[in-house]
Amino acid sequence: MEAFVGYCGRGVGQSVPMSAGKTSLTAALMGSVEASLDGDIEHVAPESAEGRASTPARGNHEAPYAVARRRCGIRCFGSTIFRSLTTVIFSAKLNVLLPLGPAAIVVKELWGKQGLVFILSLLGLVPMAERLGYVTEQLSFFTGDAVGSLLNCTFGNAPELIISIFALRNGLLRIVQQSLLGSVLSNMLLVLGFSFFSGGIVSKKAQTFDKESAVMNSGMLLMAVMSLLFPAVLHYTRTEANFGRSELALSRFSSCIMLVAYASYLVFQFGSRKTHADHRNEDVIDGEACPVEEEVADISEWEAIIWLAIFTVWISITSDYLVGAIEGAAEEWNMPISFISVIMLPVIGNAPEHATAIMFAMKDKIDLTLGIAIGSATQICMLGIPVAVLVGWIMGQPVDLNFQLFETSALFMTVLVVAILLQGTSNHCKGMLLVLCYAILAASFYVHVDAPSTSENSA
Missing domain, CATH: 1.20.1420.30 (NCX, central ion-binding region)
Incomplete structure (x- = not known):
């Protein structure tokens, strides 16, 4: 889980590009969870083949992913609110009159x-x-x-x-x-x-x-x-x-x-x-003008x-x-x-x-x-x-x-x-x-x- 929390921590400080879709973000989250799970499994004592077979593979992934997704959602949501407040409210000097x-x-x-x-x-x-x-x-x-x-x-x-x-x-x-x-x-x-x-x-x-x-x-x-x-x-x-x-x-x-x-x-x-x-x-096309940087x-x-x-x-x-x-x-x-x-x-x-x-x-x-x-x-x-x-x-x-x-x-x-x-x-x-x-x-x-x-x- 340390790997996933580290990923979310970086996400708070860095904005995700608008071009990145939900699929790529989900894949990144799943990759981080699976990597953390692989590291956790190495520290678990070996079990018998029967014990491993009786435990569903799905149970090893659901709980950590749900917790990780909830933590990331809370942090990312808080980061979005803080960034929006900073941009809209605290960036204009005239807002001292608010x-x-x-x-x-x-x-x-x-x-x-x-x-x-x-x-x-x-x-x-x-x-x-x-x-x-x-x-x-x-x-x-x-x-x-x-x-x-x-x-x-x-x-x-x-x-x-x-x-x-x-x-x-x-x-x-x-x-x-x-x-x-x-x-x-x-x-x-x-x-x-x-x-x-x-x-x-x-x-x-x-x-x-x-x-x-x-x-x-x-x-x-x-x-x-x-x-x-x-x-x-x-x-x-x-x-x-x-x-x-x-x-x-x-x-x-x-x-x-x-x-x-x-x-x-x-x-x-x-x-x-x-x-x-x-x-x-x-x-512009006929004159082959140089492209102008677009405002975002x-x-x-x-x-x-x-x-x-x-x-x-x-x-x-x-x-x-x-x-x-x-x-x-x-x-x-x-x-x-x-x-x-x-x-x-x-x-x-x-x-x-x-x-x-x-x-x-x-x-x-x-x-x-x-x-x-x-x-x-x-x-x-x-x-x-x-x-x-x-x-x-x-x-x-x-x-x-x-x-x-x-x-x-x-x-x-x-x-x-x-x-x-x-x-x-x-x-x-x-x-x-x-x-x-x-x-x-x-x-x-x-x-x-x-x-x-x-x-x-x-x-």
Whole structure:
């Protein structure tokens, strides 16, 4: 048995290659057990032929193999857990903020200070959102580029969607609208602006990007603006056929249309990516390019799925406390709820994703930056907002696409400015303009308060 235990001890310190199958591992284990058994038999006193014949040969192998397999399974399982924890939890410096999530729960239960609970839970969401993106990226190694990019974009917006669901459950309809709107505005102005500015300063040249993708995203965003604009115009011009009901019915119908449009957009994106990949492969074969070393996942597929579930559940718990503390924090700080929902939530909560987009721009990978900034804004407009309307319908909450004139005007002007600046190339001057536009927008929401009637309805 010493030989087998020694083999398992080496297995703990050394990872088994993914290419090694179960058959080779079983053969190695059986070989180690048989070798140890042969050594043990030499030390046993000789028996008669009748005694050896009466003892089944199977009995000499079953017990040691079962014990050895159990010992190796426990050690290997413990080694896998330790390696996964080290890779996912202890490798990122940002994870020092992870204890702030449990701290928010403790403060809420013991002292009930809403402002402190809001700050702690918001900061606690930052590392969880970053780790969620990391685990999704690891899972994309096994799902392929097309599905992986969709997973990255979807789970990158998971905190906003989860916050919206908990706000819907609490009847905070305006917070649902404003938090989703804030994510769109911050991605399109703040993230894209800093990315253009940083990329232009570092590269010292105008950066080019895929015009077809930029135009497609701009068209999708303009469609979202149109879907939000008509319910607001119906409401404020008093031109509804059935006051209060036509606006809600139009919102639900438009939400279904937006989901169909977004599904068509995904099909188009997957098809175009496959075509571009085929063209690149043909160019590589014709040009006889040197093979590039392929990146390897840090964790296995099942580890990524398990961690994905863990972080999603933990984000849900933290988001529940975050949403419950928004109104109390606004009262303690004497600050409009609209500023907290539109500005503070997206900027702090999406900080890791924003930093990633800026880093890609500084590495002259501006297409990846656009995929994060504009792609996330498109997904929230065409998927997140319609889903919130339909989920509210299921939950009995009258969520509509009437974001009020102030918020709708802010979205319309943002989409218009970004669509114009996406013409041509990107440079640091365009980036500075986008950031300054966001500063004006933030100041506007700081002095903006919802009408009394709207606030009462949202409460």
